[in-house]
Amino acid sequence: MQYRMPRKFSLCSKKHFKQSQKEVSLRLSIKKIHYLKIKIQQQQLPQQWVSLFTAKNILKFCKITEDDKVSYCFTVHEDLSFYVTYCSNRIEVNGIEDEKIANIETIFDVINEVDKIHICPGNNDDKFIYLAENRKFLNIEGVPIASLQTIPTKTIRHHNCTIVTSSPDKRCITCNNFRKTLFALHHKVKYPKSTNKTFTSHRFLIDTKKNQFLRAFFRKENRFVKKGIADMKLEKFDSYAETNSIAVDESTASDMIKIMNEHNAQISATYSENSFQKLFWDSQLKAVTTPKKSIRWHPSIIKWCIYLRNKSSSAYESL
Ligand SMILES: [Zn+2]
Structure with missing residues (x-):
């Protein structure tokens, strides 16, 4: 059993x-x-x-x-x-x-x-401590990455701080790397950028500022437009001179200069120094004896040309 x-x-x-x-x-x-x-x-x-x-x-x-x-x-x-x-x-x-x-x-x-044990001192500089008192240290996702610790002494410690280090007063790698960010933030606070931005929308300006802004803007624009017109005129004049001027051969040119030089003394004696005729003669003599690009026309001659062109374009062209 x-x-x-x-x-x-x-x-x-x-x-x-x-x-x-x-x-x-x-x-x-x-x-x-x-x-x-x-x-x-x-x-x-x-x-x-x-x-x-x-x-x-x-x-x-x-x-x-x-x-x-x-x-x-x-x-x-x-x-x-x-x-x-x-x-x-x-x-x-x-x-x-x-x-x-x-x-x-x-x-x-x-x-x-x-x-x-040697402890990482964090970032205990006075210039950084005041930064931490007024702000949070967040990464791009808005997560806090460092903070101010007050015990036993005030310091900014990264949240990944290893606390223990190999030698006295040596920072851990994360606190040391975060130091660069603190320097950049300190510099930004100490030397703030100018608020006079080039592209400030005038919609947000007060009336007086808006007037100042618009006046300066149009003055600048006006200057550009004027310069553009002057350049166009010069270009047009050059092309006009190229197409409508009559070229004379070298022997004719030297003959004309010779004739003008021969009669220069007589004309100078005939017309007074301040007369328009004397100025006109001197300008023409200078024009034929000076290289084309280095000549500077007297303002009175330019005014006279404009006046003449205005009165009769055909009279001006015939000259
Ligand atoms: Zn640390």
Whole structure:
């Protein structure tokens, strides 16, 4: 006959066995926490460190700065695991191999290692601090990427700041890169761009400013138009002279110059120095003896030409 074990005598399950094991180890850890608490109170902590045993079954140690602000916090949980924070940012502590606090010496080892840590100073220049007091640092998607921290000292820290650095007063890479943005913002605030934009829409200007703007605009336009007309006239005159002038050969030209020179003295004696006839003669003599492009006509001759052309174009053309 086969024997069957009654249900009430069955062995306890693996799950229940593990749970009870955990409970036992936690109870032992809590007992150790209470033991460590008593032992710590009998010893002197390193300078600036204080113990805060406010929570039940938790050990907490804090480093207080000279101006009474909390910088580091070292917390031991009831299962003896621990973590360290700097201004509420969790940091890694090198040189501690154990994951859990084994005895009172480990507590002092952690505190000594924390004291050796170098912290990224962020961007604590006064010229940047005032920027952070008046604005938020957002990326192009509108997400904050850096902010002003006031504990333990005022500094602008990037949100990806590693906090711990390899050497004293050395910034982490993200805070160092963000420094370029801060310099650019500072420069923008210190040297603001002129508000007199070239393309300000005059719709937004007040009446007096609008008048000034329009007057300056039309004066400039007028100048351009006048110059354009003058250029067109000159071009037209050049093409007219090219097509309608009569070319004389070199021997005829030298004969005419010779005749004019022979009669120059007689004409100069006949007409007074200030007379129009004398001016006309001198201008013509100068025109035939000077290269074409270097001649400058006397204003009175130009006026006379315009007057004559106006009175009778055919008389003018025949000359
Ligand atoms: Zn940093």
